[in-house]
Amino acid sequence: MHTRKTFCRFCHANCAIEVDIDGDRAVAVRGDVSDPLFGGYTCMKGRELPAQANHPERLRSSQRRLPDGAFAAISSGDALDEIAGRLAAIRDRHGPRAIATYCGTYGFMNSAALPVALGFHQGLGSPSFYTSITIDQPAKVYLGSRVGAGSVLAELDARDYELRRDRARAALEQARARLGLPVGSDDDGLDPQGVGVVRQAKARLEQARSVADVLLRRTRLGLLAAPQLRGTDAARPVAEAMGRELGWSRRRVRSEADAWPAAAAGAGIDLAA
Numbered sequence: 001m002h003t004r005k006t007f008c009r010f011c012h013a014n015c016a017i018e019v020d021i022d023g024d025r026a027v028a029v030r031g032d033v034s035d036p037l038f039g040g041y042t043c044m045k046g047r048e049l050p051a052q053a054n055h056p057e058r059l060r061s062s063q064r065r066l067p068d069g070a071f072a073a074i075s076s077g078d079a080l081d082e083i084a085g086r087l088a089a090i091r092d093r094h095g096p097r098a099i100a101t102y103c104g105t106y107g108f109m110n111s112a113a114l115p116v117a118l119g120f121h122q123g124l125g126s127p128s129f130y131t132s133i134t135i136d137q138p139a140k141v142y143l144g145s146r147v148g149a150g151s152v153l154a155e156l157d158a159r160d161y162e163l164r165r166d167r168a169r170a171a172l173e174q175a176r177a178r179l180g181l182p183v184g185s186d187d188d189g190l191d192p193q194g195v196g197v198v199r200q201a202k203a204r205l206e207q208a209r210s211v212a213d214v215l216l217r218r219t220r221l222g223l224l225a226a227p228q229l230r231g232t233d234a235a236r237p238v239a240e241a242m243g244r245e246l247g248w249s250r251r252r253v254r255s256e257a258d259a260w261p262a263a264a265a266g267a268g269i270d271l272a273a
């Protein structure tokens, strides 16, 4: 077993790797920690390259389609000669531009594919060379090549910017006011008791002065029907919940619940109905 330093051919990142080789088989791949650029990084695709290279179903030679549609192995030299013969016929009849190459997504997944294809087109004299960038995203390439230091990419409308800034400032002041912080100041000291939402909650608790008060209000709003309110027992859970919130004593909780039937009668609610 020996180890060779090389680079991963699986994508255009070309990470530096070390490959353990047993006989003529790659058995392990890891990042090359001595590489100053990658520092040992690889993705799992790179580390799994031995599984790909040694896969039993991997194609190990070029294939030629037979007249019946089946495929048969053909040596790379013979395959290139056959392809060259057909391309020469196209070039002689239509000119080199008639021969085009497209390198799509997986054209980038092989480090040799792009340079070989470009070299082929230069030798052929055909500009018909396309990639997913020339077809889908040409602006990304051309913009980068036309922009230099100091170039103006976009101009902001100053008035539009000022309006947005003022609106953001107003929203900030509103938020400060809601929190009870001084408006127009950077003082972020906060008294929790002075915060608007806390004051509102306290006011609501103040309004709920007694169990009878709460139950009468709920009855008027149609939230409770009289059968649910019959007697002191029905009012006790409400009294206990309020007692917990307001810090009532056990005695106060009891007396609040006991006072309910009389309060209901005084308000004209017939608990027996």
Ligand code: SF4
Binding pocket: 008, 009, 010, 011, 012, 013, 014, 015, 041, 042, 043, 044, 045, 046, 047
């Ligand atoms: S496939 Fe992964 S390990 Fe290989 S070059 Fe690309 S990023 Fe690096």
